[in-house]
Amino acid sequence: MNIVDALLQGILLGGQYALFAAGLSLMFGVMRLVNLAHGDIGVVAAYGALAVVNVFVVSPVFALVVVLPAAALVGYVVQRLLLQRTLAPSPLPSLLVTFGLSIIIQNVLLMTMSADQQRLSLGPLDTAAIRIGDALRIGVFPLGVFLLAAIVLLALSLFTSRTQYGRLIRAVSDDPSTAELSGVDPRRIYAVATAIAFALVAIAGVASGIQTSFSPTSGSLFLIFAFEAVIIGGLGSVWGTLAGGIILGVAQTVGAAFAPAQQVLVGHLVFLLFLAFLPNGLSRKKVRA
Amino acid sequence: MPLLEVEDLSATYGQVSALRGISLSVEAGETLAVIGANGAGKTTLLRAIVGQVAVPTGRVLFQGGDITHLSTFERARRGIVMVPEGRRLFSSLTVEENLKVGISARRPGAWNLKSVYDLFPLVSERRHRRAGLMSGGEQQATAIARALMSNPAVLLLDEVSLGLAPAVVASIYSNLPAILSNGTAVLLVEQDVSQALRVSDEVHCLLQGRTSLAGRNLEMAQITDAYFGYERRTA
Amino acid sequence: MTMTTPKVHRWTRTSIVGVAAFGLVAVVAAVLPFVVELASLYALIDLFILLILAVMWNLLAGYGGMVSIGQQAHIGLGAYGIVVIADILGINPFVAIPLAAVVSALLAIPISFLAFRLAGGYFAVGTWVIAEVLRLVIVQVPGLGGGSGISISSLSGVDRILRIVYTYWAALAVAVIAVIVAVILVRSSRGLALTSVRDDSIAAASSGVRVAYSKRLVFVVAAAGAGAAGALVALSSLRVQPDSVFSVQWAAFMIFMVIIGGVGTLEGPILGAIIFFVLKQIFADFGPLYLILLGVIGVVFALFIRQGAWGLISRRGSVLLFPVGYRLDKPE
Numbered sequence: 010m011n012i013v014d015a016l017l018q019g020i021l022l023g024g025q026y027a028l029f030a031a032g033l034s035l036m037f038g039v040m041r042l043v044n045l046a047h048g049d050i051g052v053v054a055a056y057g058a059l060a061v062v063n064v065f066v067v068s069p070v071f072a073l074v075v076v077l078p079a080a081a082l083v084g085y086v087v088q089r090l091l092l093q094r095t096l097a098p099s100p101l102p103s104l105l106v107t108f109g110l111s112i113i114i115q116n117v118l119l120m121t122m123s124a125d126q127q128r129l130s131l132g133p134l135d136t137a138a139i140r141i142g143d144a145l146r147i148g149v150f151p152l153g154v155f156l157l158a159a160i161v162l163l164a165l166s167l168f169t170s171r172t173q174y175g176r177l178i179r180a181v182s183d184d185p186s187t188a189e190l191s192g193v194d195p196r197r198i199y200a201v202a203t204a205i206a207f208a209l210v211a212i213a214g215v216a217s218g219i220q221t222s223f224s225p226t227s228g229s230l231f232l233i234f235a236f237e238a239v240i241i242g243g244l245g246s247v248w249g250t251l252a253g254g255i256i257l258g259v260a261q262t263v264g265a266a267f268a269p270a271q272q273v274l275v276g277h278l279v280f281l282l283f284l285a286f287l288p289n290g291l292s293r294k295k296v297r298a
Numbered sequence: 299m300p301l302l303e304v305e306d307l308s309a310t311y312g313q314v315s316a317l318r319g320i321s322l323s324v325e326a327g328e329t330l331a332v333i334g335a336n337g338a339g340k341t342t343l344l345r346a347i348v349g350q351v352a353v354p355t356g357r358v359l360f361q362g363g364d365i366t367h368l369s370t371f372e373r374a375r376r377g378i379v380m381v382p383e384g385r386r387l388f389s390s391l392t393v394e395e396n397l398k399v400g401i402s403a404r405r406p407g408a409w410n411l412k413s414v415y416d417l418f419p420l421v422s423e424r425r426h427r428r429a430g431l432m433s434g435g436e437q438q439a440t441a442i443a444r445a446l447m448s449n450p451a452v453l454l455l456d457e458v459s460l461g462l463a464p465a466v467v468a469s470i471y472s473n474l475p476a477i478l479s480n481g482t483a484v485l486l487v488e489q490d491v492s493q494a495l496r497v498s499d500e501v502h503c504l505l506q507g508r509t510s511l512a513g514r515n516l517e518m519a520q521i522t523d524a525y526f527g528y529e530r531r532t533a
Numbered sequence: 534m535t536m537t538t539p540k541v542h543r544w545t546r547t548s549i550v551g552v553a554a555f556g557l558v559a560v561v562a563a564v565l566p567f568v569v570e571l572a573s574l575y576a577l578i579d580l581f582i583l584l585i586l587a588v589m590w591n592l593l594a595g596y597g598g599m600v601s602i603g604q605q606a607h608i609g610l611g612a613y614g615i616v617v618i619a620d621i622l623g624i625n626p627f628v629a630i631p632l633a634a635v636v637s638a639l640l641a642i643p644i645s646f647l648a649f650r651l652a653g654g655y656f657a658v659g660t661w662v663i664a665e666v667l668r669l670v671i672v673q674v675p676g677l678g679g680g681s682g683i684s685i686s687s688l689s690g691v692d693r694i695l696r697i698v699y700t701y702w703a704a705l706a707v708a709v710i711a712v713i714v715a716v717i718l719v720r721s722s723r724g725l726a727l728t729s730v731r732d733d734s735i736a737a738a739s740s741g742v743r744v745a746y747s748k749r750l751v752f753v754v755a756a757a758g759a760g761a762a763g764a765l766v767a768l769s770s771l772r773v774q775p776d777s778v779f780s781v782q783w784a785a786f787m788i789f790m791v792i793i794g795g796v797g798t799l800e801g802p803i804l805g806a807i808i809f810f811v812l813k814q815i816f817a818d819f820g821p822l823y824l825i826l827l828g829v830i831g832v833v834f835a836l837f838i839r840q841g842a843w844g845l846i847s848r849r850g851s852v853l854l855f856p857v858g859y860r861l862d863k864p865e
């Protein structure tokens with residue numbers, strides 16, 4: 010029964026990882042840019058939510074109302090002013106700049122916030138659970154996050170496939186100079202994509218902050234988990250990313266059931282297995298360089 | 299006043315000079331054909347007009363205004379739209395989605411999804427197919443349709459006949475009158491000189507980056523000489 | 534007009550001066566232990582380690598086009614390698630340094646097969662994950678000290694001053710060798726092949742360059758260098774702690790040194806290491822503020838001063854201190 014419980018928890022955890030992965034994957038898909046500060050943005054969002062909760066004495070869910078648009082705005086501005094300059098055939102400039110940003114963010118947090126683990130709380134909902142049968146307990150919050158992730162990913166998928174902006178994002182990621190011939194300003198599209206990516210990781214960061222604790226350096230692990238979910242899931246569809254997140258989540262929780270405290274390592278090893286034998290992940294598209 | 303004017307234009311790729319001292323003009327509703335051998339600079343000329351190539355000297359004027367320093371998408375929004383060489387459709391989008399991208403130029407006009415589908419029934423039939431999965435002729439029609447969706451004031455066509463069967467090329471060019479009837483000016487690059495002569499009001503011949511001949515109602519012999527760079531000795 | 538083949542010079546006047554100066558500095562450095570106090574030697578060991586890491590990371594990223602944030606994997610392997618080789622196998626710790634480098638290089642080969650399945654930014658994160666895996670695994674291995682680390686016992690009988698001086702000379706030797714290896718690699722035809730791979734791997738492949746082999750070679754050489762650096766870290770602090778030796782902060786330092794100094798040149802990382810070392814001596818006590826400072830300088834350079842400090846000094850590569858360029862005589 011332990012395993013089934015672990016399996017369920019892993020699936021639910023996968024939703025959260027998929028949320029982390031979606032933003033990373035979006036930015037790479039549109040701009041061929043891997044944002045090494047991705048996880049740290051999520052942590053900043055969590056701290057932001059904490060600040061809102063402490064100042065306005067509201068639930069973290071309502072804090073999202075403030076944090077989300079703020080994250081999107083920051084993403085837009087960061088892309089237009091900073092990251093746009095790093096877009097080049099070589100990945101070097103963007104990697105160097107985003108890595109530098111990651112270090113700055115983590116250390117600013119270390120300086121201004123306590124280095125202790127922090128936690129966002131939903132009150133009694135934190136530990137509430139639904140019982141199924143005798144031995145299965147599904148946490149209400151993890152279930153909620155999974156459903157939220159599914160809804161957000163669905164919204165993202167519909168956005169890219171049905172709206173004009175979604176079409177433009179796909180067009181620009183195919184061929185930016187030809188898109189310009191039709192009157193599209195690629196820089197604005199990149200900025201919109203970054204805004205969406207930052208918003209996605211903000212949701213993920215706040216959700217993670219409620220489910221587990223976070224600290225100034227948590228961003229590194231968030232980035233790694235997002236990356237692993239993206240690679241396992243393969244490039245291409247939003248649903249591949251969800252599948253990748255689920256596989257990673259399950260690998261971690263089932264691994265923890267067998268070897269407690271090795272949760273993260275098992276996830277890494279499963280990731281490496283995928284990398285070795287299924288380098289394109291679950292999708293049929295090749296990982297573009 | 300001409301709709302589009304190019305004044306003493308030069309263009310470079312890095313340190314390599316591709317065009318020198320080019321001047322031409324196009325009136326509304328007219329067609330100008332740019333011909334020349336491979337490497338003469340025809341595509342470079344179109345790309346310079348549209349803003350994709352560095353222009354160290356010279357000017358591009360649209361409706362009398364200097365647009366030389368505008369970016370490509372700004373020119374598109376003013377109505378200068380190019381159908382690029384090789385079609386360059388967005389391969390992960392469907393045909394209809396490709397057309398809808400053309401709306402980004404935000405220009406009002408006669409061309410919309412319905413009227414474009416009326417002009418190109420074949421494109422209409424394929425509207426939900428992925429753009430990469432069509433024949434050359436269908437792709438070319440789609441690319442032109444996409445450009446029309448931006449309601450161009452000046453439409454630039456770069457080698458639309460490339461790789462297509464003569465019948466297909468003829469059917470594509472048969473649509474030209476409908477395009478011109480809206481007052482759109484057309485500037486086309488064409489390898490096939492007789493095809494170019496058939497559809498154009500004026501011809502501009504390039505040779506190694508410079509103008510070798512320009513004008514209306516030119517004789518084939520003149521054109522051939524200009525194309526290849528012969529200097530005919532009058533007996 | 535007769536055509537004569539232009540004569541190609543590899544050495545320029547400045548490179549002759551540069552190499553001579555390099556040799557002179559090395560000799561002076563070798564003599565320093567007789568003149569300077571112990572604390573300075575300690576600091577200089579640190580400088581040499583940083584220099585090795587900067588030169589190697591630059592080989593990987595600047596010439597090989599592979600941005601890695603996982604070089605700490607090889608540092609850690611080198612550090613634990615020397616513990617195993619010196620303490621457990623009983624080999625002289627200083628002889629063990631090149632052996633640790635070899636171990637690190639050998640392990641880099643299977644690692645490369647995994648890592649090369651990724652490219653660009655994903656390659657970078659992938660190398661980091663691999664480093665994390667090594668850290669988490671080594672912590673499990675019995676006899677290697679677990680999470681709190683392990684001490685090097687084979688040097689405990691040696692006189693402290695002697696130990697530090699020998700470590701200093703070893704570090705100097707490895708640093709000099711690292712620079713020489715880098716120069717030879719870049720100067721060679723393999724180096725030219727590498728630059729072409731970095732600039733356009735498809736064009737390179739179609740010109741007959743063995744892309745994967747060239748990249749793997751650089752990866753392994755960089756790993757060997759990082760391994761030797763790790764061994765030196767272990768010897769100088771006499772203690773190997775997994776969280777410190779596998780820390781991603783090493784990656785941050787390497788990246789910083791090379792950005793500041795100038796990516797893709799041989800002189801750049803050396804200059805960057807010196808600048809970083811000076812900054813470290815002055816500001817390291819400031820903790821997070823110091824790292825923020827590094828981050829900001831790094832971002833500014835990465836955005837606006839892409840050619841680095843050496844690029845500024847040498848006016849974009851017209852000055853070469855090492856004989857790696859090609860100069861042609863004007864034909865008569």
